[in-house]
Amino acid sequence: MNFFQSLRRLAAGPLREAGYWVLLLLLAGAAVLPARAQTAQEPFGRVRIQYKKFNWEEFSTQNFNVYFYAGGEASARRTAEYAEQELQRITALVGYFPYSKTTLMLYNSVGDLRQSNIGLPVANAVNGGEAQLAKQTKVQVAFTGRQTDFKRELSFQITQVLLNDMLYGGSLREVLQSNYMLQLPDWFVSGASAYAAEGWSIDMDAYMRDMVRQYPSGNRTAQFFTRNPRLAGHSIWNYIAERYGYGTVQNVLNLTRITRDVEVGISSSLNVPYKVFLRNWVSYYRDINTGGALATLVVPAEANRLSSRNKRGLDVFSQPVFSPDGQHLAYAVNEQGRYHVVIANRDGSHRHTLLQGGYRTPDQQVETRLPVLAWRGNAQLAVAEMQQGRMTLHVHDATRTVLIGRLRGRCACATRPPFSRPTTRCLI
Incomplete structure (x- = not known):
């Protein structure tokens, strides 16, 4: 009897029975391992992006x-x-x-x-x-x-x-x-x-x-x-x-x-x-x-409303500023941190969004002082805003969403930045 015949007899006898048990144990282990891995998994926590290092x-x-x-x-x-x-x-x-x-x-x-x-x-x-x-x-x-x-x-x-x-x-x-x-x-x-x-x-x-x-x-x-x-x-x-x-x-x-x-x-x-x-x-x-005297207070007419938004009461309108000729109005709309800069005619018609930025954070304080807006003539609008933890100043074409100039660095705009006359310099 050669080696292969002996191996065939063992496989038909006790070795086959042992193989069944080994296979059963392997299947049971395969079923248990994913369950253990599932319970050991921990989700990553959420963090906010930090653009600067705070040395407290x-x-x-x-x-x-x-x-x-x-x-x-x-x-x-x-x-x-x-x-x-x-x-x-x-x-x-x-x-x-x-x-x-x-x-x-x-x-x-x-x-x-x-x-x-x-x-x-x-x-x-x-x-x-x-x-x-x-x-x-x-x-x-x-x-x-x-x-x-x-x-x-x-x-x-x-x-x-x-x-x-x-x-x-x-x-x-x-x-x-x-x-x-x-x-x-x-x-x-x-x-x-x-x-x-x-x-x-x-x-x-x-x-x-x-x-x-x-x-x-x-x-x-x-x-x-x-x-x-x-x-x-x-x-x-x-x-x-x-x-x-x-x-x-x-x-x-x-x-x-x-x-x-x-x-x-x-x-x-x-x-x-x-x-x-x-x-x-x-x-x-x-x-x-x-x-x-409170009974004589006059509620503003509904026809004078410039925007029909804010039905949920989440939007904050800020920084309204008229162009020098008084024909256009620029203002910011902030919804829980996500803001839009809107330009419209003085009667509220032809509204268009010039730019948008920020992100919604319902559980955090919102900076309503930014962006700060200022007209440069009747055709350009300067926008001071916070980007990646730093103040930036952009000059946009008021009629189109076109960026004309950009200034970025260590600057702070606490109030509306006034332009000199002629409008070639800006005080920040």
């Missing part, structure tokens, strides 16, 4: 850890002093003092702030809790060119961090537990923070006047919160302070924290059923916006 420096005060970078030390010192004063006022209003220091991260411009990765939403539940905790315990503020706007935003964010710490807790475990047990509407914290930062405000008053004109009767209140939860909540807290007293604000906040229910917190503090409270709130603003 730090100093501490009694209640804040302040971070800044090159060019922002003097502003950071003044901001820390103002934040300490505001914290005393805000804690007296809400009746709560933080147990740990708050982190202040100060940016020299909104363009720098938009490169921050703090607070990015992630899909994973655990990482999402960590991201929310990081966002709740850090204040990120950018200087926008006006001290009043900067201080108002700083006060708003400090109050928001303080209320989140008060209502949700300061640790990751408390945040996750409170998120499950305490479901607050969007207007509650944002509205209270806005009221603590400003008190009564022009934006809040104008919003409620516009809403009660659209809905002059009826008891439904959902539409007031749908359009702008922050301004609607701002008006609620202003109504509570005006109607029931300044000290009632902290009573509502504390009872909401204890009962973990907004309706119970409001009705128990004010001794009014929640639905009756909402009807009284709307009636209050209807009364003050329908009598006296």
